[in-house]
Amino acid sequence: ATTLGAAAAQSGRYFGTAIAASRLNDGTYSSIAGREFNMVTAENEMKPDATEPQRGQFNFSAGDQIYNWATQRGMKVRGHTLAWHSQQPSWWGGLSGSSLRQAMIDHINGVMAHYKGKLAAWDVVNEAFNEDGSRRNSNLQATGNDWIEVAFRTARAADPSVKLCYNDYNIENWSYGKTQGVYRMIQDFKSRGVPIDCVGLQTHFTGGSSLPSNFQTTLSSFAALGVDVALTEVDVTNASTSQYSGLTQACLNVPRCIGITVWGVRDSDSWRSSESPLLFDGGGNKKAAYTSVLNALNAA
Numbered sequence: 001a002t003t004l005g006a007a008a009a010q011s012g013r014y015f016g017t018a019i020a021a022s023r024l025n026d027g028t029y030s031s032i033a034g035r036e037f038n039m040v041t042a043e044n045e046m047k048p049d050a051t052e053p054q055r056g057q058f059n060f061s062a063g064d065q066i067y068n069w070a071t072q073r074g075m076k077v078r079g080h081t082l083a084w085h086s087q088q089p090s091w092w093g094g095l096s097g098s099s100l101r102q103a104m105i106d107h108i109n110g111v112m113a114h115y116k117g118k119l120a121a122w123d124v125v126n127e128a129f130n131e132d133g134s135r136r137n138s139n140l141q142a143t144g145n146d147w148i149e150v151a152f153r154t155a156r157a158a159d160p161s162v163k164l165c166y167n168d169y170n171i172e173n174w175s176y177g178k179t180q181g182v183y184r185m186i187q188d189f190k191s192r193g194v195p196i197d198c199v200g201l202q203t204h205f206t207g208g209s210s211l212p213s214n215f216q217t218t219l220s221s222f223a224a225l226g227v228d229v230a231l232t233e234v235d236v237t238n239a240s241t242s243q244y245s246g247l248t249q250a251c252l253n254v255p256r257c258i259g260i261t262v263w264g265v266r267d268s269d270s271w272r273s274s275e276s277p278l279l280f281d282g283g284g285n286k287k288a289a290y291t292s293v294l295n296a297l298n299a300a
C-alpha cells in the first residue's frame with residue numbers, strides 16, 4: 001500500500017494523526033492528512049476547556065468541524081479527552097470536592113451525549129499518574145481516589161458503544177514506575193469490573209535511537225489484562241528512523257495493538273516543532289521516517 005492508513009489496514013489496524021481545526025483550511029495540510037490517515041484525534045478541540053467553557057453550556061463547533069472533516073473522508077475519530085488536570089474550563093477552578101466531582105460527571109455526560117455512537121474511542125482520563133507510579137495531585141484527585149473509576153463508570157453508561165481508554169505518557173518503558181502504576185490500576189479495574197477497554201500510550205519519545213526498554217513487553221503486558229492498546233500521540237526527537245520503525249514493529253507484533261496515531265502532520269504543526277519529530281517536513285515532504293514506517297507496515 002502507498003499510504004500509512006491503507007498500509008496499516010492490511011493488518012486490521014489504523015494509522016491516525018492529531019488534527020487542529022485551525023489548520024484545515026491550509027491546503028497542503030488537509031491534502032496530506034486526508035490522503036495518508038484513516039483515524040483522527042482532535043488536538044485540542046474536544047478537551048474540557050473547549051467543549052464546556054461555561055457550566056452547562058457546551059460548545060462543539062470546533063470539535064464537530066474536525067469530526068465532519070474526518071468522517072466525510074471515511075476516517076474514524078478518537079475522542080480526546082474528558083477528564084484531565086490540564087486544559088480545564090476556568091470555572092472548574094472555583095470548584096472542589098463533591099461539586100467538582102459532579103461537574104466532571106455532568107461534563108462527561110454532556111460531551112458523550114453529543115458524540116454518542118459516533119466515535120471509535122474516548123480517552124476518558126488523561127495523565128493521572130506521577131512518574132513514580134503514584135497518583136498525580138490535581139483538583140480531580142483531591143475529590144477522592146475513586147475519581148478515575150467514577151469517570152469510567154459514567155462514560156460507559158453515557159455511551160455503551162464507544163471504547164473507553166486511559167491515556168498517558170512515559171508508560172512505554174516496562175520497568176518504569178509510572179508504567180507499573182498504570183498497569184496496577186488497569187489490573188484492579190479489570191478484577192473489579194470497572195469498565196475499561198483500552199490503554200493509550202502517548203509515545204512522545206525523546207533522544208536516542210533505540211526504543212525504551214521492553215516497549216513491546218509493555219504493550220503485550222497491558223494487552224494480557226484484556227484491554228486493547230494503541231500508540232496515541234507519537235512523535236520522536238528528530239524523527240529517528242530506527243525508533244519510528246521500531247515502535248511500528250512493536251505494535252504490529254502485538255495482536256491487541258490496534259493502531260498508531262502521530263501527534264500532528266508536518267513538523268511545523270507539532271507542539272514540539274523545534275525537534276522536527278513528525279513524518280512530514282514543514283514543506284509537506286515525506287521524511288525518511290515516513291518511509292521506515294510505511295515499509296514496516298507493508299512488511300507485516
Ligand code: G3I
Nearest residue numbers: 018043044080081086087126127169202204233263270271
Ligand atoms: O487557541 C489559543 C489561541 O487563541 C491563543 O491566542 C494562543 C495563545 O497562547 O493559545 C492558543 O491555545 C493553545 C492551544 O494549544 C492551541 O494552539 C494553548 O495556548 C496551548 O497550551 C495548547 O497546547 C496544546 C497542549 O496539549 C496543551 O496542554 C497543544 O496544542 C497540544 O498538542 C497538546 O497536546 C497534549 C495532549 O493533549 C496530551 N498529551 C500531551 C500533548 C502534548 O503536550
